[in-house]
Amino acid sequence: YGSTHTRGDTSIFVDGDSVLFAGDIIMNHRFLGFASPYGSVQSWLNVIDQLGALRPAKIVPSHGNMGDVSLIGLNRDYLRALQDLVAELKRQGKTVEETAQLLTAEFRTKYPDWTAPNGVAPAARTAFNEVR
Numbered sequence: 001y002g003s004t005h006t007r008g009d010t011s012i013f014v015d016g017d018s019v020l021f022a023g024d025i026i027m028n029h030r031f032l033g034f035a036s037p038y039g040s041v042q043s044w045l046n047v048i049d050q051l052g053a054l055r056p057a058k059i060v061p062s063h064g065n066m067g068d069v070s071l072i073g074l075n076r077d078y079l080r081a082l083q084d085l086v087a088e089l090k091r092q093g094k095t096v097e098e099t100a101q102l103l104t105a106e107f108r109t110k111y112p113d114w115t116a117p118n119g120v121a122p123a124a125r126t127a128f129n130e131v132r
Contacts, residue, residue: 001047007038009047013054020056026071028064031107031119032079034126041083041127048076063115078111082120086127100124 003009005024012021020026024033025047032044052072059071082103089099100121107120 001050002043003038003040004044004047005033005039006036011051013051013056018055018057019060020051020054020058021060022051022062022071024062025051026059026061026075028059028061028067028071028074029111029113030061030063030115031111031117032075032123033116033119034122035119039122039126041079041123041130045076045079045083048072048079052076078107079123081110082107082123083127083130086124087131090128090131096125096128099128 001011009025010023011025012023013019014021025044033039034041052069056069056072058066058068060066061071085103085106086099089102094102103124104117104120107114108117
């Protein structure tokens with residue numbers, strides 16, 4: 001569907017059972033991993049929308065417990081909030097590193113039960129570089 005965590009993320013949808021094996025694309029209460037140079041916040045959002053169109057009943061994420069279609073909304077909402085806040089901070093003249101630090105602190109508070117908060121800063125840097 002497009003680049004997310006890497007250039008070749010894999011997901012499998014079992015149509016008869018309506019189960020989505022989401023690979024590193026959808027996670028359950030874990031910050032998404034923007035560790036590679038291939039990740040794009042906008043591309044990740046596009047892929048999430050395509051997976052959502054499958055209307056899975058169950059989602060097996062790469063990290064966290066199995067869930068339902070609400071995981072798609074949870075991940076989408078996080079990425080959209082990240083995009084919006086990064087754009088606002090960039091308009092205010094914040095640097096990429098200031099933005100990454102501010103968002104890491106904010107999202108640790110907003111999502112206190114999510115794991116891997118060290119994933120926020122790379123995601124913020126990626127979003128910062130995408131803002132036009």
